[in-house]
Amino acid sequence: MTLRAALAQGQFVVTAEASPPKGTNVAGAIAEVEHLRGRVQAFNVTDQQSSVMRLGSLALCYLLKERGLEPIFQVTCRDRNRIALQSDLLSAAALGIENVLCLTGDHVKLGDHPQAKPVFDLDSVSLLRAAAGLAQGQDMAGKKLDGVPNFFLGAVVSPGADPVEPQLLKMEKKAQAGAEFFQTQAIFAPDAFARFMEAARPMGKPVFAGIIMLKSAGMARFMNRNVPGVHVPDRLIEVMETAKDRQEASVGVAVELIRQLRPLCQGIHLMAMGWDHLLPRVLEQSGLTG
Numbered sequence: 001m002t003l004r005a006a007l008a009q010g011q012f013v014v015t016a017e018a019s020p021p022k023g024t025n026v027a028g029a030i031a032e033v034e035h036l037r038g039r040v041q042a043f044n045v046t047d048q049q050s051s052v053m054r055l056g057s058l059a060l061c062y063l064l065k066e067r068g069l070e071p072i073f074q075v076t077c078r079d080r081n082r083i084a085l086q087s088d089l090l091s092a093a094a095l096g097i098e099n100v101l102c103l104t105g106d107h108v109k110l111g112d113h114p115q116a117k118p119v120f121d122l123d124s125v126s127l128l129r130a131a132a133g134l135a136q137g138q139d140m141a142g143k144k145l146d147g148v149p150n151f152f153l154g155a156v157v158s159p160g161a162d163p164v165e166p167q168l169l170k171m172e173k174k175a176q177a178g179a180e181f182f183q184t185q186a187i188f189a190p191d192a193f194a195r196f197m198e199a200a201r202p203m204g205k206p207v208f209a210g211i212i213m214l215k216s217a218g219m220a221r222f223m224n225r226n227v228p229g230v231h232v233p234d235r236l237i238e239v240m241e242t243a244k245d246r247q248e249a250s251v252g253v254a255v256e257l258i259r260q261l262r263p264l265c266q267g268i269h270l271m272a273m274g275w276d277h278l279l280p281r282v283l284e285q286s287g288l289t290g
Contacts, residue, residue, distance in 0.1 A: 026060060250275065
């Protein structure tokens with residue numbers, strides 16, 4: 001069943017990230033995804049995540065599709081102008097890839113090629129509009145298409161931002177531009193997320209709460225300092241700092257958060273941060289089967 005169909009039927013869905021390799025050896029990336037076959041509805045294939053050069057998202061999306069797994073094609077605006085972005089979207093559609101997550105993208109200064117020239121011809125909202133326009137049969141220049149894609153468009157939102165009102169306004173703009181589902185930045189404060197969901201509910205779009213596998217207290221403090229919209233409470237930092245087994249503690253934190261967040265949203269988006277082998281345990285202990 002497709003992601004679109006599962007949500008239409010009211011199913012609670014689980015998505016997870018899949019990272020293309022830095023090179024052409026895709027065996028490891030595919031093995032990590034196969035490890036979650038039948039447990040996860042769809043896989044976000046990241047697009048040069050953190051501005052680090054890797055194999056293209058579209059290539060790994062196609063390889064997953066060939067294996068009967070459902071990809072979500074992440075597309076960022078950082079590296080391509082509107083011609084290339086529209087072309088890649090059409091290429092995805094021609095390969096049978098319908099799920100698309102539209103992102104503005106991290107700045108190149110954060111990655112491994114800081115001397116690269118950033119593009120940002122479009123942002124996430126205008127990219128959504130462009131993709132929706134393609135699905136309606138014309139490109140951004142108003143030219144008619146010969147063959148029309150059938151996209152299921154998604155976007156991201158940060159419920160932990162302070163203040164949160166600008167995020168709600170941007171979420172509404174993204175929904176109006178064509179977003180049919182939203183995945184969130186990492187959530188560590190269920191109470192604040194509940195208030196966000198109450199405000200977002202009138203938009204009528206499914207939201208997947210983001211869960212990041214905490215690897216250490218240091219990682220938590222780094223995110224608090226450097227990742228806008230993310231705040232790891234002191235209580236969870238202490239859990240990681242005093243843990244005898246950090247992997248076990250990380251699983252426990254993720255399970256606790258999922259149990260609290262599940263009644264509030266329509267899905268969970270898992271970000272393993274290299275600890276993909278722990279995700280089956282997280283899913284089992286939290287009662288999620290994909």
